[in-house]
Structure formats: structure tokens, C-alpha cells
Amino acid sequence: MKKLVVALGISALIAALMTGCLEPQEVVDQGGGDDSGEGAQNPALTQDDCFNDSVLYEDPDTSLKFCYKPEWGEPVKETLPGESGEKYVIMFSEPNAVSPEIAYQTNDYQMTENVFEFCYDCINPVMPEENIKEDIVAEFPELGEGELSVTKVLVFDQRGVRLHYNLVTGEGTEIDRLSYFVPNAFDNYNFEISGDYSIAGEIDDMAQLMVSY
Numbered sequence: 001m002k003k004l005v006v007a008l009g010i011s012a013l014i015a016a017l018m019t020g021c022l023e024p025q026e027v028v029d030q031g032g033g034d035d036s037g038e039g040a041q042n043p044a045l046t047q048d049d050c051f052n053d054s055v056l057y058e059d060p061d062t063s064l065k066f067c068y069k070p071e072w073g074e075p076v077k078e079t080l081p082g083e084s085g086e087k088y089v090i091m092f093s094e095p096n097a098v099s100p101e102i103a104y105q106t107n108d109y110q111m112t113e114n115v116f117e118f119c120y121d122c123i124n125p126v127m128p129e130e131n132i133k134e135d136i137v138a139e140f141p142e143l144g145e146g147e148l149s150v151t152k153v154l155v156f157d158q159r160g161v162r163l164h165y166n167l168v169t170g171e172g173t174e175i176d177r178l179s180y181f182v183p184n185a186f187d188n189y190n191f192e193i194s195g196d197y198s199i200a201g202e203i204d205d206m207a208q209l210m211v212s213y
Contacts, residue, residue, distance in 0.1 A: 051205050059090075062187045064104065066206050068092065072099035085109030100195030100203050107183075107190060120183040120190040125152050125159035132161060143167065146175075155210050156185045162207075164197060180207050 047056040050067035057075050058065050068075060073094030080087040080103075087105035107120060122139055124132065129150045137144040146167020153162045160182030168174050176197040185191035195203050 045209060049209055051209075054205075057090075062104070062189065064186060064189075064191075065210075066102070067209055068206070069099075069202060072097045081112055083110045083112050087111075098196050098199050100193050100199065100206065102191075102193050104185070104189040104191045106188070118181055118192065120181065123161055123181060123183055125161060125183075136163070153180065153182075153207065155180060155182045155191070155207050158182050158185050160185070160191075164200070166197070178203050185210075 045056065045065040045067070050056055053070065054067040055070050056065060057068055059077070071094065072092035074092065075090050076093050077088055077090045080089055085106040085108040087103060087109045090102040092099040119139060122135060124135075127135075129152055132152070133148060133150040136150065137148065143165055146165055149164045151162040153160050160180060163179045163181065164177070165179075166174070166176045177194060178197050178200045179192060179194040180203070182191045193203055193206060
């Protein structure tokens with residue numbers, strides 16, 4: 001539960017502090033994207049598609065599938081209570097491993113506590129990246145005090161944003177994280193992957209495989 005609380009704090013932080021400085025890699029905007037409003041359905045990802053020694057995870061309740069590194073431990077799914085809507089977080093069980101956090105939520109989800117949530121409705125991935133960045137900083141001014149990089153991406157064949165932020169909090173804590181935020185990614189859920197920038201390559205690999213085959 002301690003790690004889940006940390007993740008909640010990070011999710012709120014990313015919603016109140018969002019992601020910063022990164023040289024875009026190969027998982028950049030690929031054009032296109034499904035504008036049907038349904039999101040990708042049942043991507044046919046298999047174990048054979050997973051990179052190196054990674055393992056396939058299949059969510060029992062949705063069409064979500066992804067590949068993860070076994071040294072992170074087992075995926076553990078938790079339901080986050082809220083005033084409305086649904087939100088689920090998937091963490092990994094190895095407490096000493098640096099691993100990503102995965103979350104998906106309905107568009108009407110609101111937390112019970114007075115914390116910030118990422119505004120998926122505020123993303124317009126069709127806009128130029130500089131305009132998206134300006135909108136994010138306008139919503140979360142703290143991010144303008146650090147380094148913030150925004151890259152448009154496709155995940156689950158849906159347009160989203162890849163955010164890398166590097167900043168120092170008022171308490172003197174340095175935060176260097178990478179996040180993907182994808183509105184209506186699959187089964188009408190909004191989706192995010194977030195993690196320390198030290199595992200940016202692994203996060204990018206996960207996102208690269210989250211597509212409809």
C-alpha cells in the first residue's frame with residue numbers, strides 16, 4: 001500500500017506538476033490516429049511481440065495488454081476510490097525496483113481528495129507541440145519553472161502526448177519523470193504511463209507496443 005500511496009502522490013504531482021525536458025526518441029508523432037471516439041479494441045499483442053525477456057500482462061477486465069520486465073515483480077492492480085467515475089492503477093510488486101506506474105480512468109473520474117487530476121479534456125493532440133506545451137503550463141504553472149518537453153505520439157492508435165519534465169520542488173526535491181497521457185485510449189478509458197526518467201527507454205518500449213495489431 002505504501003507504494004500505491006506514492007503512486008497516487010506522483011499521479012497528483014504529474015497532474016499538478018506535469019512532465020519536462022527530453023530529446024524526443026523514436027516513439028514520436030506518427031500522424032493518423034483513430035478519431036472514432038471508441039479507442040483501440042482488443043489489441044492482439046502476444047508474448048512473441050514483447051521485447052527481450054519482458055513478459056505479457058493481460059488485464060482481466062479490459063482489452064489492455066502490455067509487456068513488462070520481470071525484475072519489476074508482478075503487476076498489482078488497485079481500484080482508486082473517487083467521487084465519480086472509475087480509476088485503476090497498476091503497480092509492480094518488487095519494492096526495490098525502479099518501475100513505471102500505469103493508470104486508466106473514465107473521463108468523469110474525480111478523486112475524493114482535493115488534489116489535481118490530469119485534464120484529459122485539455123489535451124488537443126492535433127495542435128502543434130508548442131501550443132500543447134503552452135496549454136499545459138497555463139494549467140500547471142509549476143511546470144513552467146522547470147524544463148518541459150512535449151511530443152505528440154500514437155498509443156493504441158490514439159493521439160496522445162509524451163511529457164518529460166525536470167524540476168525542483170519548493171522543498172528542494174528534484175523530479176525527473178516521463179509520462180504518456182492518451183485520451184480515450186481503449187475501451188473508452190483515458191490512459192497514462194509514468195515513471196522516473198532513468199527508465200525512459202523501458203517506458204517508451206511499453207508505449208511502442210501498445211497499438212492495435
